[in-house]
Amino acid sequence: MRRVVIAxxxxxxxxxxxxxxxxxxxxxxxxVDSEPASPYRRPEVSKGILEGRIDETTIRTPWPDxxxxxxxxxxxxxxxxxxxxxxxxxxxxxxxxxxxxxxSVARPSPFQQLGNVFSLRSLDDGMRMHQALxxxxxxxxxxxxxxxxxxAAVARKLGLHVTVVEAAEVPLGHALGxxxxxxxxxxHRDRGVKILCGRMVSGIHGAGTVESVSLxxxxxxxxxxxxxxxxxxxxxxxxxxxxxDTARGVPCDRTCAVRGTTDVVAxxxxxxxxxxxxxxxxxxxxxxxxxxxxxxxxxxLLGKHDPEGFASAPYFWSDQYGMRLQSVGSTTGYDETxxxxxxxxxxLVAYGRQGKLICVAGLDTGTxxxxxxxxxxxxxxxxxxxxxxxxxxxxxxS
Ligand SMILES: Cc1cc2nc3c(=O)[nH]c(=O)nc-3n(C[C@H](O)[C@H](O)[C@H](O)COP(=O)(O)OP(=O)(O)OC[C@H]3O[C@@H](n4cnc5c(N)ncnc54)[C@H](O)[C@@H]3O)c2cc1C
Numbered sequence: 001m002r003r004v005v006i007a008x009x010x011x012x013x014x015x016x017x018x019x020x021x022x023x024x025x026x027x028x029x030x031x032v033d034s035e036p037a038s039p040y041r042r043p044e045v046s047k048g049i050l051e052g053r054i055d056e057t058t059i060r061t062p063w064p065d066x067x068x069x070x071x072x073x074x075x076x077x078x079x080x081x082x083x084x085x086x087x088x089x090x091x092x093x094x095x096x097x098x099x100x101x102x103x104s105v106a107r108p109s110p111f112q113q114l115g116n117v118f119s120l121r122s123l124d125d126g127m128r129m130h131q132a133l134x135x136x137x138x139x140x141x142x143x144x145x146x147x148x149x150x151x152a153a154v155a156r157k158l159g160l161h162v163t164v165v166e167a168a169e170v171p172l173g174h175a176l177g178x179x180x181x182x183x184x185x186x187x188h189r190d191r192g193v194k195i196l197c198g199r200m201v202s203g204i205h206g207a208g209t210v211e212s213v214s215l216x217x218x219x220x221x222x223x224x225x226x227x228x229x230x231x232x233x234x235x236x237x238x239x240x241x242x243x244x245d246t247a248r249g250v251p252c253d254r255t256c257a258v259r260g261t262t263d264v265v266a267x268x269x270x271x272x273x274x275x276x277x278x279x280x281x282x283x284x285x286x287x288x289x290x291x292x293x294x295x296x297x298x299x300x301l302l303g304k305h306d307p308e309g310f311a312s313a314p315y316f317w318s319d320q321y322g323m324r325l326q327s328v329g330s331t332t333g334y335d336e337t338x339x340x341x342x343x344x345x346x347x348l349v350a351y352g353r354q355g356k357l358i359c360v361a362g363l364d365t366g367t368x369x370x371x372x373x374x375x376x377x378x379x380x381x382x383x384x385x386x387x388x389x390x391x392x393x394x395x396x397x398s
Contacts, residue, residue, distance in 0.1 A: 002027040008101035009033035012268025015294030045126035076238040104232035104269040115209035136225040143229035144171030254309030265297035326369040329359030329376040340389040
């Protein structure tokens with residue numbers, strides 16, 4: 001293998017490039033990306049950039065000059081898996097190995113496009129919305145997911161009236177369960193955010209610029225700025241003619257090899273891989289996963305990977321009101337929860353399935369959530385988790 005093309009020069013793509021070099025690959029590495037500003041710390045888009053706490057220069061991560069990488073700024077159009085070529089605008093790039101790391105894009109808005117209606121994915125989105133927030137008073141957030149709630153916290157800090165409209169009965173209930181979701185809803189309500197759950201948006205209205213949001217139950221919410229935050233979809237448009245079924249992302253086996261190939265791997269938000277830990281295909285939109293999977297996928301290309309597969313208990317964080325919400329693992333299919341500790345707004349919860357630990361989530365609990373990662377990866381018994389939590393309490397109180 002002498003020539004590797006990496007599609008997407010962001011978190012997963014650069015992690016793969018770094019890992020290729022660390023594993024001794026001295027051939028040509030070309031990274032292709034359409035976003036000229038890449039790479040940057042995308043999580044800061046809904047935090048420091050939106051708030052105006054950090055600027056364009058501080059969000060950027062320096063290009064790793066020491067790795068001898070080539071950056072091709074172009075839009076990926078097509079891949080021919082048989083001929084081993086990638087087409088990006090007018091350029092055709094042959095490869096011996098290909099890393100697909102094109103991430104995800106905001107789910108397209110089903111509503112009318114008007115001025116001051118945003119989606120939040122790129123640095124440019126974050127900077128434009130920051131400017132618009134400065135002249136606005138009433139923000140309506142469509143979707144109470146992680147990004148929606150982060151934006152609610154930032155907008156309150158900036159002094160706006162904030163309303164969150166969420167279709168589910170509890171914000172983040174699907175990800176963290178009803179109790180944790182209620183805890184977060186209370187956190188926001190206590191700081192003046194209006195949270196409307198179990199409500200559907202029917203339209204966005206205005207003449208040129210947004211003026212209101214209507215709900216299916218007839219409610220009209222005045223708004224001079226709106227964020228449509230209804231999830232993301234894998235960035236797979238350029239793979240449409242590849243012959244791959246990309247409905248759920250790029251289909252991969254347990255080793256991140258793209259189905260039917262040995263010279264193509266995928267990593268990060270775009271990869272739909274068989275996670276041996278959960279024994280099912282998953283797609284994970286977390287920063288840390290993009291780094292870890294990028295590294296694994298690169299080693300897979302070189303045949304230097306763990307043959308058991310990329311078994312991962314994904315880690316996620318979100319910052320709201322100066323507190324860090326974290327989770328490790330996946331709550332999918334949980335049948336029991338255990339509150340490991342609760343102190344004011346601080347909360348630590350374990351999720352179990354059939355007596356085994358599958359996830360730990362915490363709010364404002366420092367490094368505690370991460371300290372459970374090994375137990376989550378080992379699918380320890382819930383009893384072992386209770387014991388560890390008690391020991392920790394004893395240490396704190398003795
Ligand atoms: C606003 C926001 C806040 C977030 N906050 C957190 C957080 O607090 N914690 C956390 O764990 N995760 C967070 N995430 C998720 C995290 O940022 C992603 O999981 C991570 O960036 C995924 O990295 P990636 O390399 O797979 O994809 P991306 O970061 O999406 O990068 C993909 C790259 O591919 C390029 N690309 C895509 N299609 C094409 C094409 N056709 N042609 C050329 N180039 C293309 C893009 O320009 C992009 O540079 C957040 C995400 C967003 C949007």
